Amino acid sequence: MENTLLSGQPISQLGGERHPLKAGQKLPAEIFSGLRKQAMLEGCKWDAQVGDVATLADFPLIMPQQEWKQLSSWADQLTEEALTAEREILERGLFCHLGFPRALNQILQSETPLSAEAARVMRFDFHYTTEGWRISEVNSDVPGGFTEASFFSRLMAAHYSGLRVAGDPMGDWVNAIGTAAGKGGAVALLSAPGYMEDQQVMAFLGRQLEAKGCRAILGNPQNLKWKDGQANVETPYFTGKIQAVVRFYQGEWLARLPRASGWGHFFRGSITPLANPGMAVISESKRFPLVWDHLSEPMRAWRELLPETREPRDVPWRTDDGWLLKTAMCNTGDTVSIRALLDDRQWAKVKWDIWLHSEQWMAQKRFVPLAIDSPMGRVHFCIGVYTINGRSAGCYARLSPSAVINYAAIDVPLLLSDD
Numbered sequence: 001m002e003n004t005l006l007s008g009q010p011i012s013q014l015g016g017e018r019h020p021l022k023a024g025q026k027l028p029a030e031i032f033s034g035l036r037k038q039a040m041l042e043g044c045k046w047d048a049q050v051g052d053v054a055t056l057a058d059f060p061l062i063m064p065q066q067e068w069k070q071l072s073s074w075a076d077q078l079t080e081e082a083l084t085a086e087r088e089i090l091e092r093g094l095f096c097h098l099g100f101p102r103a104l105n106q107i108l109q110s111e112t113p114l115s116a117e118a119a120r121v122m123r124f125d126f127h128y129t130t131e132g133w134r135i136s137e138v139n140s141d142v143p144g145g146f147t148e149a150s151f152f153s154r155l156m157a158a159h160y161s162g163l164r165v166a167g168d169p170m171g172d173w174v175n176a177i178g179t180a181a182g183k184g185g186a187v188a189l190l191s192a193p194g195y196m197e198d199q200q201v202m203a204f205l206g207r208q209l210e211a212k213g214c215r216a217i218l219g220n221p222q223n224l225k226w227k228d229g230q231a232n233v234e235t236p237y238f239t240g241k242i243q244a245v246v247r248f249y250q251g252e253w254l255a256r257l258p259r260a261s262g263w264g265h266f267f268r269g270s271i272t273p274l275a276n277p278g279m280a281v282i283s284e285s286k287r288f289p290l291v292w293d294h295l296s297e298p299m300r301a302w303r304e305l306l307p308e309t310r311e312p313r314d315v316p317w318r319t320d321d322g323w324l325l326k327t328a329m330c331n332t333g334d335t336v337s338i339r340a341l342l343d344d345r346q347w348a349k350v351k352w353d354i355w356l357h358s359e360q361w362m363a364q365k366r367f368v369p370l371a372i373d374s375p376m377g378r379v380h381f382c383i384g385v386y387t388i389n390g391r392s393a394g395c396y397a398r399l400s401p402s403a404v405i406n407y408a409a410i411d412v413p414l415l416l417s418d419d
Contacts, residue, residue: 020067020128021381023374024060024415027159032058035155043151044204047196056148057412059375060156060163061397063383065416068166071133072392075124075385077301082122082138082283083390084297089282094294098285099328099360103255107264107278115265118180118244118273119389120280121173123396125405126305126383129367135305136382136405137330141276141284142248144197145384145396145411146170147204153413163415167394169386173275174208176389177244180273185243186215188233193220198248205246217242221249226262231272245274251281252329287328287362307365312354315363323363325350336404338366369403376410377401383414 027035036056039045048056089095095108123143125136150170157165181187189206191198199218206216217238224245225232231242247266254263267278282288289309292299317323327335337350354361371378382405384396398409 019370019372020063020133021372021383022062023372023379024062024160024163026059026375027156029058031159035152035159038155039147039152043147044200044207045147045152046200053408053410055410056152057376057399057410060153060160060413060415061381061383061399062163062415062417063166065418068416071126071383071385071395074126074133074301074305075122075387075392076390078124078135078138078305079122079387079390081297081299081302082140082288083120085288085292085295085299086279086282088295088297089291090279092294094291095282097287097291097359098282099287099362100281100285101252101255103259104252104281107255107267108282110264110268112264112268114268114279115270115277116273117275117277118246119173119176119275121169121276122280122283122387123384124387126385127367127369127381127405129369131367133305134307134367136307137286138283138288139384141251141280142198143384143386143396144201144248145398146173146201148411148413149384149386149394149396151204152411153415156413157415160415163417165394166414166416167386167392169388169394169396170205170208172386172388172391172393174205174212177205177246177275178209178212178214180275181209181214181244183213184215186217186233186238186240188217188219188224188231188242188245189248190219190221190223190246191248192250192253202246202248221247221254221257221263221266222261224262224265226265226270229265229269229271231265231270242272245270245272247274247276247278250329250331251278251284254278281329285328286326286330286364290362307367309362309364312358312361312363317363318351322366324366325354325361325363328360328362334407336406338404341404371403374399380405381412382409 040048122140124138150168153165189202191202209216257263325337369380371380379399380403381399386393397412397414399412400409
């Protein structure tokens with residue numbers, strides 16, 4: 001394929017107002033078609049097309065290096081504070097305020113030692129608003145986007161002169177897991193059957209681990225058999241001891257499995273190192289901010305960057321459209337509820353569910369995200385900054401014509417400039 005290098009010049013600016021992101025030029029269709037096929041065949045990006053919608057942008061977002069350094073620094077601070085808070089919440093039993101199912105609370109309050117950790121991954125979702133940078137949440141349980149953040153972004157960067165990727169989160173993740181498993185170690189990669197987005201992440205991770213000398217075993221949590229805290233796997237193509245486990249299966253879903261499956265080992269009692277350990281659900285809960293006032297950790301970075309978060313009963317969300325609502329374990333924006341974006345029937349359902357289960361919801365002050373011009377028109381964006389074992393590792397960017405970035409958003413590479 002011809003390696004055409006575009007200049008990296010932005011196609012537009014947001015009037016005279018300084019904006020940290022710009023949209024780059026669109027790649028020629030014949031070149032982008034080849035990159036898209038590579039992403040699908042080599043990067044396991046199997047959902048590059050969903051119905052009539054292409055899920056990969058054919059242009060990049062461009063950010064100055066200095067702006068990226070600031071986001072990276074914030075992500076490191078946010079991670080440090082989150083990990084400190086998680087430990088205190090666990091020690092003091094405050095997890096009962098986080099909206100977890102009863103079975104999960106029972107495991108968390110057990111006195112069995114915490115499970116060993118292979119790697120810890122978080123992704124902080126940044127938005128540029130009328131008040132500057134803000135975060136909407138942290139994905140600390142099973143954050144995705146690795147193929148798009150590493151493989152696809154690297155393919156796109158090769159066609160833009162003077163621009164480079166922000167990092168390689170997949171590479172850093174593979175190195176951390178490989179170190180925990182040891183050379184030649186078998187690694188169980190667990191995801192939920194029927195969720196292609198999750199399975200493609202695990203398939204791509206498996207290829208990378210195999211290239212590093214590990215053996216990757218694809219399966220789901222019920223393929224594991226636990227003996228004295230050691231994970232063993234039973235699949236049609238591999239049976240034996242496992243040196244590390246990658247859990248790409250949400251923590252609250254584990255609590256729905258039969259107790260006999262041994263799912264509690266993802267939280268406590270495993271001597272086999274896990275990535276991510278089940279304790280990650282503590283900061284994953286969207287009700288995480290509701291316990292901050294009870295902690296010794298001041299949570300300075302979080303308080304600065306996350307909009308005000310309250311119990312639904314404490315704010316006038318029924319009449320004030322300045323608040324949005326989410327469930328504690330909201331995933332991919334699936335339960336984000338904004339009155340102006342819902343019809344009467346949907347809004348009535350939200351109000352009824354909050355009345356019945358207010359302990360599973362939170363209310364958050366809305367921010368006003370700023371859109372930019374792009375080859376597909378005005379778009380809003382979200383910059384998901386990864387940290388792996390406490391250090392910034394790259395980003396997963398998405399964009400949407402809507403101000404709400406959810407499961408329908410389009411994946412776009414973020415490339416850095418020296419300007």
